[in-house]
Amino acid sequence: MEITPIPGSEAAAPSPLVAALQREHPEWVTDVIVAFGEITIVVPREHLVAACLFLKIWPESRFDFLADICGADRGVEEDPRFEVNYHLFSTTKHHRLRLKVVLSEEDTHVPTVTGVWRTANWHERETFDLFGVIFDGHPDLRRILLPEDWQGHALRKDFPLRGYEPYSLK
């Protein structure tokens, strides 16, 4: 799995927080991207919930605030195609971190972090609605932004911008 860092980033000199995390649990940090003053670590899917819970409780980090979960579609020909980004913030230490989980097109299942941060409930519903990423263990995974009977996932790159048909009253 090749992650190309953003040009200008230094994957070999992460912040002290990431270095400490790599010492504690090296299998959780597949890759580190530092760019534009932001730190991103790529986490494998099976360790996601454990890493989130650890980052929330660990006195070094205390990421008690999940700011956002957003999905991304890298393109129809990319492999892995989808990624899910978790934006973490600490209200006590005022530092930020991004966790990234990359998924291929065939297997878009990710374990839910609703048990760690309750706000993930609606953010994961949004990611499911717009990208089709399925969160295992989510208490109520259904569409949140698009109408309930909508077909398709709207922010995928192969979904036409204007949709499939114009609106009609019927």
Next chain:
Amino acid sequence: MGLENIIADALPEVLTTRLDSLVNWARKSSLWPATFGLACCAIEMMNATSSRNDLARFGAEVFRASPRQADVMIVSGRVSRKMAPVLRRIYDQMPEPKWVISMGACATSGGVFDNYAIVQGVDKVVPVDVYIPGCPPRPEMLIHAVMMLQEKVEKESVRDRRDVPEEEAREAVPPGTLPVTDGSTALKEALGSRPYTIASRHERRRSS
């Protein structure tokens, strides 16, 4: 159903100009809007009712929260596909006579949002009488639109039937079709002569 329909049916040869002008004066001087502020244009609609640009001078005294007490629906803001059936339901709950002002570029034509989620013009959902351009339009433009609507109301007649069900409006847009704008006529013949948008009922007037 009211006195005007009875007159129109029973006495088709009677001219109703004085009654028309009285009824139209009453209607245009007390157009009470229904609050349908959806997005940013709602801010300018609020501005139009505040003290600097006072819409109440023109009769729009109160914005009724209940559609059952409103005369005109000012659709201000973009209408998403999820919201469109709700908007139609609110429009259906308004009693006759009723008018629609489509405020802003998004309500008129979809605005900058030419995508899967936004209805490209609220006239796909309800019949519109006055369109206002702008993003957002100035409050003075909304006041001008209300005045245009008042001029339109003045030209009506009590002899126009309003309680006829609007089947042809619902037939207006066949799903899965787009308007043909390249000058070809083949698809036009296939579609028939149905209009792409819902025409306002106030356009269909019996010539008196």
